[in-house]
Amino acid sequence: MDFELGWFMEPLMHGEYPESMRRLVKDRLPVFTPEQNELVKGSFDFIGINYYTSRYAKSIPSTPNAAPASCLVDPNKNYSKNLTIYITENGYPQKSNMSISEELKDQSRIEFVQKHLHQLQIAIKNGVNVKGYFYYSLLDSLEWGDASTVGFGLYHVDFKNFTRTSKESAK
Known part of the structure; x- marks a missing residue:
C-alpha cells in the first residue's frame, strides 16, 4: 500500500x-x-481515489507479521479524522466480443457496482467521510490501451453509427 x-x-x-x-x-x-x-x-481540499479493483479490500487469512486489514484501508486510522474522500473513478470493463444482446445484459457490472457501493456504505457508517462516488463511464468509449475491445459504459455505443443503447446496469 x-x-x-x-x-x-x-x-x-x-x-x-x-x-x-x-x-x-x-x-x-x-x-x-x-x-x-x-x-x-x-x-x-479532498482526496480523489480512482480504483477498479478490490484486491486490497478482500479479506485474506492473516499471517504472523501482517498488519490488520483495517489499518491498511481506513483513512481515518492512517491519516486524520474527517479526511474528505471522493471516489472519482470506479468502473467495470466488459469485453466487447459478444453480441449486442449479451452486452446489454451486464449482470456482472451490476453486481460489481452494488458490491462497491455496499462497501462505501459500510465505510460511511464507520465514520469515513466519503462525499461522492463517480462511476466510469456513462458511455462506452475508446479506451487508451484497449481501444473499443472493452466497454465500461452504462450505455453501449455502436462505433459504426454511434447509436447508444442502455445496458441493464443503466436502469
Missing part, C-alpha cells in the same frame, strides 16, 4: 514519503526540503 496510496498520501499528510519507501528506495527517492515539506503538507 505504501508504494501506491502511501506514495501520495504520506507527503500530503506528513510532508515525507512512507518510511518503507525511504528504506527500500534510499537515495533514489527525492528528499523534500523543509520548505517543500511545509508547502506540500496539508495542501489539499
Whole structure:
C-alpha cells in the first residue's frame, strides 16, 4: 500500500514519503526540503481515489507479521479524522466480443457496482467521510490501451453509427 496510496498520501499528510519507501528506495527517492515539506503538507481540499479493483479490500487469512486489514484501508486510522474522500473513478470493463444482446445484459457490472457501493456504505457508517462516488463511464468509449475491445459504459455505443443503447446496469 505504501508504494501506491502511501506514495501520495504520506507527503500530503506528513510532508515525507512512507518510511518503507525511504528504506527500500534510499537515495533514489527525492528528499523534500523543509520548505517543500511545509508547502506540500496539508495542501489539499479532498482526496480523489480512482480504483477498479478490490484486491486490497478482500479479506485474506492473516499471517504472523501482517498488519490488520483495517489499518491498511481506513483513512481515518492512517491519516486524520474527517479526511474528505471522493471516489472519482470506479468502473467495470466488459469485453466487447459478444453480441449486442449479451452486452446489454451486464449482470456482472451490476453486481460489481452494488458490491462497491455496499462497501462505501459500510465505510460511511464507520465514520469515513466519503462525499461522492463517480462511476466510469456513462458511455462506452475508446479506451487508451484497449481501444473499443472493452466497454465500461452504462450505455453501449455502436462505433459504426454511434447509436447508444442502455445496458441493464443503466436502469
